[in-house]
Amino acid sequence: MSSESADTPRVQIIQIPAEFAGQRVDNFLFTRLKGVPKSRVYRMLRSGEVRINGGRVRAESRLQDGDMLRVPPVRVAERAEVALPTALLQQRLDDRIVFEDDAMLVLNKPSGMPVHGGSGVSFGVIEALRHLRPEARFLELVHRLDRDTSGLLLVAKKRSALRVLHELFRDDRVEKRYLALLAGAWGQKKLLVDAPLEKNVAQGGERMVRVSRQGKPAQTYFHRQELFADATLVEAKPVTGRTHQIRVHAAHLGHPIIGDERYGQEETNKAFRRRGLKRLFLHAAKLVIAHPVSGVELRLHAPLEPELDAFLQQLRR
Structure with missing residues (x-):
């Protein structure tokens, strides 16, 4: 008689249904293996434990209808106690929905809230929305915003x-515009920063992105909106969608975003905190995208957050 218990993890062979065709392998695994750390999932992919149709596969590979996906034995952590968003927070999110229909939902995300739980955070925007919309059978993030970035x-x-939406983002057919406050007086009115970006890990284990010839192509348009004595308000329009792209490109200009604790200037951030700016000044203000069902162009707008607008008024005075 086998000594294996009924709940001993075993190899899974999953035939991919048509509805998952086109999804990245890593994103499919995150959904399938809830509770398994992302680092473990990526380790499984790098080591070849995950296979499609018998062959090794990369994290960014796309699933096809009918693919046979091998998932190695992995124990899914039980989440006995999961903190739930408060009624007040849910109401706050509900009030920040700027567009919704049967196909999609667009939220003006508050600063300080991650888009999903993990890394010591019990829940993020997507978990809170699922709790807010218990009748919704499917709710998934289309893209991501950094925790301290607000906006669409x-x-x-x-x-x-x-x-469809993933395809639009992948093909750079989405127009996004951000408002950012840069440190120092930026002397130019318009500039296209064309600097490839590479992900790496800092000595402390913190994920960082840097400009590197070995990196992936990355382009951001910067357009000056207002010039102050020691700061510059710009509109940033990313052409590509790399991790931390606007933040790294701003720092590459020599004018990092004020409040950026990862790529910014510590003394500058401290000085602006004393003047009342307590967060990263980066806001996803505008979004132009084709509706995934009708194809009609949607032009969405999220006004600048009250605390950011108030700080600009202070600078103008």
Whole structure:
């Protein structure tokens, strides 16, 4: 008789249904293996434990209808106690929905809230929305915003809509515009920063991105909006969608975003905190995208957060 218990993890062979065709392998595994650390999932992919149709696969590979996916034995951590968003927070998120229909939802995300739980955070925007919309059978993030960035965030309400929206983002057919306050007086009015970006890990284990010839192509348009004595308000329009792209490109200009604790200037951030700016001054203000079902162009707008607007008024005075 086998000594294995009934709940001993075993190899899974999953035949991919048509509705998941086009999804990245790592994102599919995150959904399938809830509770398993992302680092473990990526380790499984790098070591070849995950296979498609018998062959090794990369994290960014896309699933195809009918693929046979091998998932190695892995124990999914039980989450006995999961903190739930408060009614006040749920109401706050509900009030910040700027567009919603049967296919998608667009939220004006508050600063300080991650888009999803993990890394010591019990829940993020997507978990809170699922709790807010218990009747919704499907809610998935289309893209991400950094925890301290506020502004427009897309959530798909159908698998078919997610597939179309991912394709639009992948093909750079989404126009995004951010408002950012840069440190120092930037002397130029317009500039295209064309600097490839490479992900790496700092000595402390913190994920960092840097400009590098070995990196992936990355382009950001910067357009000056207002010039102050020691700061510059700009509109940033990313052409590509790399991690931390606007923040790293701003620092590359020599004018990092004020409040950026990872790529910014510590003394500058401290000085502006004393003047009342307590957060990263980066806001996803505008979004132009084709509706995933109708194809009609949507032009969405999220006004500048009250605390950021108040700080600009202070600078103007």
